[in-house]
Amino acid sequence: MANIQKRPNGKWRARYRDLDGREHARHFDRKVDAQRWLDEVTTSMVTGLYVDPRAGKISFEKYATQWEAEQIAGEAGTRITDNALRVHLIPALGSYAMASLRRTHIQALFKKLSEQLGPGSVRNVYDVLVRVMTAAV
Known part of the structure; x- marks a missing residue:
């Protein structure tokens, strides 16, 4: 499950849960950048190319x-x-x-x-x- 929320400081917070259920989040100035990041992560998870950033x-x-x-x-x-x-x-x-x-x-x-x-x-x-x-x- 992924989502994007506008923060009180005007930034957009994009977050998702990886295959192990851990949450990952990043903040963006523009909503379109947050959506692009989530799309890339989702694609990598679906295609089997996902790599945990902490690995x-x-x-x-x-x-x-x-x-x-x-x-x-x-x-x-x-x-x-x-x-x-x-x-x-x-x-x-x-x-x-x-x-x-x-x-x-x-x-x-x-x-x-x-x-x-x-x-x-x-x-x-x-x-x-x-x-x-x-x-x-």
Whole structure:
């Protein structure tokens, strides 16, 4: 359910409830802008492209830890994933919010790793990072 209301200060408040029932609101100077925003959000929800605006605020460490706990893999895959996260990815990227991770952060990390590890190990760490980030998207 979405609606638009005029506030006492003259602004227009547009609000909607997401798929989990949480309310989101924004304020606009013009009613047409509020309606456009609601239309875009509604379209993304109907088409399955909706992304919670707060989702990117979770830290890489928290997301990766939750992601790892949900994985189903053999013993070797579990060891590779745990090692990549615990030893390399979380120490380097753990404090960043998911939305604030940039290509430059990743490039700097893998340049450093390529100087310390063999190509196969670097590839394992990269594969784990790709899986985490793909799941996040």
